[in-house]
Amino acid sequence: MQRANLIKLIHVARRKLALDDETYRSVLSGAVPGKKSCRDMKVGELEAVLKIMERKGFKREKSLRPSQPKAAxxxxxxxxxxxxxxxxxxxxxxxxxxxxxxxxxxxxxxxxxxxxxxxxxxxxxxxxxxxxxxxxxxxxxxxxxxxxxxxxxxxxxxxxxxxxxxxx
Structure with a gap:
């Protein structure tokens, strides 16, 4: 998955899990020691953060909108x-x-x-x-x-x- 999409997904997980800023930053630094922002992370590190959030209960939802708009x-x-x-x-x-x-x-x-x-x-x-x-x-x-x-x-x-x- 691309870096930008991973960051978006992590932010969705943060909202779904109702994490406050302090808890969110501790999850980030727990997954990648020394980093408290997604902006500073590489793709592999972002994937590790996402896995932790999934273990905490976050579930990915399929997109409800079609990839191509259907005819009216x-x-x-x-x-x-x-x-x-x-x-x-x-x-x-x-x-x-x-x-x-x-x-x-x-x-x-x-x-x-x-x-x-x-x-x-x-x-x-x-x-x-x-x-x-x-x-x-x-x-x-x-x-x-x-x-x-x-x-x-x-x-x-x-x-x-x-x-x-x-x-x-």
């Missing part, structure tokens, strides 16, 4: 809804989640080093936005092909309205 449920819900609409409109032949995950994998493959994200639920925020916009563009192309005036220059929402009016 609103975005993934929109993706799923558009997918189902495209299925009902006959633009895709399989409206299942398995099929949707195949689309997600294909769209994310280039930005993810050749290996696409296998499930809609695993998308990060930026990836989910990319998938949503790709799906909307595909849906728009499908609707424009069916519209008599082709609907070029219209926004996604307006194209959807026009398509509903002509409901095929």
């Amino acid at each position: 449920p609103i975005v993934t819900d929109k993706i799923r809804v558009i997918w189902k609409i495209m299925y009902r409109q006959g633009f895709i032949t399989d409206g299942s989640d398995k099929s949707l995950n195949g689309f997600v994998r294909r769209i994310t493959r280039l930005k993810n080093g050749g290996e696409g994200v296998a499930s809609l639920e695993w998308l990060r925020g930026d990836q989910a936005s990319t998938v949503l916009e790709s799906l909307k563009r595909w849906h728009m192309r499908c609707m424009r092909e069916k519209l008599p005036a082709k609907g070029y220059g219209l926004s996604y929402e307006r194209t959807c309205e026009q398509y509903r009016k002509h409901s095929y």
